[in-house]
Amino acid sequence: METQWPRWEVFKQDAPKRPHQAIGTVHATDPEHALLVARNVFVRRPSAVSLWVAPADRVLTVTQEELQGGRREEASAAKDAQRFQVFCKTSHKQSLAFADHQGEVRARSPWEALARAQETFAVATPLAWMIVPEDAIVRTRDEDAPSWFDPARTKTYKQQSAYGTVSAAPRAKARPGGV
Amino acid sequence: MSVTIAGVETDPAYEAKLAAFEARIAAGERIEPGDWMPEAYRKQLIRMISQHAHSEVVGMLPEGEWIGRAPSLRRKLILIAKVQDEAGHGQYLYHAAETLGATREEMTEALLTGRAKYSSVFNYPTLTWADVGMIGWLVDGAAIKNQTMLARCSYGPYSRAMVRICTEETFHHKQGKEMVIRYAQGTPKQRQMAQDALDRWWWPSLMMLGPHDSDSPNTPQLVKWGIKTKTNDEVRQEFIAEHAPELQEAGLVIPDPELRQNPDGTWHHGPIDWDEFWRVVRGDGICNKARLEAKNRAHDEGRWVREALQAYSERGRAQAA
Numbered sequence: 001m002e003t004q005w006p007r008w009e010v011f012k013q014d015a016p017k018r019p020h021q022a023i024g025t026v027h028a029t030d031p032e033h034a035l036l037v038a039r040n041v042f043v044r045r046p047s048a049v050s051l052w053v054a055p056a057d058r059v060l061t062v063t064q065e066e067l068q069g070g071r072r073e074e075a076s077a078a079k080d081a082q083r084f085q086v087f088c089k090t091s092h093k094q095s096l097a098f099a100d101h102q103g104e105v106r107a108r109s110p111w112e113a114l115a116r117a118q119e120t121f122a123v124a125t126p127l128a129w130m131i132v133p134e135d136a137i138v139r140t141r142d143e144d145a146p147s148w149f150d151p152a153r154t155k156t157y158k159q160q161s162a163y164g165t166v167s168a169a170p171r172a173k174a175r176p177g178g179v
Numbered sequence: 180m181s182v183t184i185a186g187v188e189t190d191p192a193y194e195a196k197l198a199a200f201e202a203r204i205a206a207g208e209r210i211e212p213g214d215w216m217p218e219a220y221r222k223q224l225i226r227m228i229s230q231h232a233h234s235e236v237v238g239m240l241p242e243g244e245w246i247g248r249a250p251s252l253r254r255k256l257i258l259i260a261k262v263q264d265e266a267g268h269g270q271y272l273y274h275a276a277e278t279l280g281a282t283r284e285e286m287t288e289a290l291l292t293g294r295a296k297y298s299s300v301f302n303y304p305t306l307t308w309a310d311v312g313m314i315g316w317l318v319d320g321a322a323i324k325n326q327t328m329l330a331r332c333s334y335g336p337y338s339r340a341m342v343r344i345c346t347e348e349t350f351h352h353k354q355g356k357e358m359v360i361r362y363a364q365g366t367p368k369q370r371q372m373a374q375d376a377l378d379r380w381w382w383p384s385l386m387m388l389g390p391h392d393s394d395s396p397n398t399p400q401l402v403k404w405g406i407k408t409k410t411n412d413e414v415r416q417e418f419i420a421e422h423a424p425e426l427q428e429a430g431l432v433i434p435d436p437e438l439r440q441n442p443d444g445t446w447h448h449g450p451i452d453w454d455e456f457w458r459v460v461r462g463d464g465i466c467n468k469a470r471l472e473a474k475n476r477a478h479d480e481g482r483w484v485r486e487a488l489q490a491y492s493e494r495g496r497a498q499a500a
Contacts, residue, residue: 004284029492063213163353168429
């Protein structure tokens, strides 16, 4: 049995005004492959305008319970401040996504970025944080978005809404065509 | 009830941690990767989620056989999309199991060697095109009832996978129902095909929701920890309550002479043949062997693709270095 490929965290943006959200992981050989797999796994319906991927082992994820329990890690700090994208889980409600993009901070290590994030973003109940180094992220390109995401729009037969209410009651107008 | 597992009782804080964990679940909080959890909770979830993932993946096979024989282009497109969805659902679930420490490699190997269990309903053959519709209506219908319950699971990654799956599964259910109703209202031959498919799929669909509560000793613990939020029999009741009247309205006869609604609204059904259920679980179903062979063949025949992808990315890294 061959060794499994690395895991990549996947972040999906559903619409232009919505934040990117952490939705899960895929296995892939490289960033470009990871984006393709993420598209096939998570975007079979018209529900994305952009995808980001980052190697799972470069993402710092910490839950509120771990923070309260005193989880801290010594991280070797870079000489200069780096950019980090910050995601936060803010609710226990049933959801499709784990954490929402809050914005960006500059720091010399992921743990320092986490501290910055806690100061910077006014989240009422931060249940878990994800800190992603900017240089670990690979994104779909805007110019590729139509070819990547638009074909799903015309495939209305994949939408449950296209079927309306299905019942055995007599139909006003049968759909033309065979079975 | 306290669970004792080797190693756990050596943690002096175990009882306090367990109490805090159970209080979180009682308060409706979700447990996330990294949070403390009892080892039994972790193990139970890995078992359930990986089985569930395998079921999605094996579930592609009975329907996939019909893609090339779909009666129209529209039905072919629908079936391709549905089978693709099952592949995706397997991926969501493998991810959820990985957050608990299971590896993709271990899970794949367990499936390919036949050690892993998956839903027995997929070890029955699809004999006619009407079976494809009936699977959508009944098998996916039973799955939705179960998955809607699991969407409330206390473990975050599993809950999220279920929410995502349910939204897509509704399309599977509706297209199947549409197809069966059309047959049930079609030519005598089509009606016969629909009835025949119902005769064969009704009982496996009921079995699919698992043994009776009286034979599910783990259920109280699973419910207490919010892994399940309803018992097998409760979910089976929900399934019958929705599907029995609709099948009857379509003019089909459910192959259970004892089936009737009780005065209190619940449904009484005849005895389920659990001997058959366990026989299929143990590996003696009609298609167990064929399913395992198909998965192994796909794995072996896909090897060159995996190797090519690996080589391509290694070359890219070498060129970049």
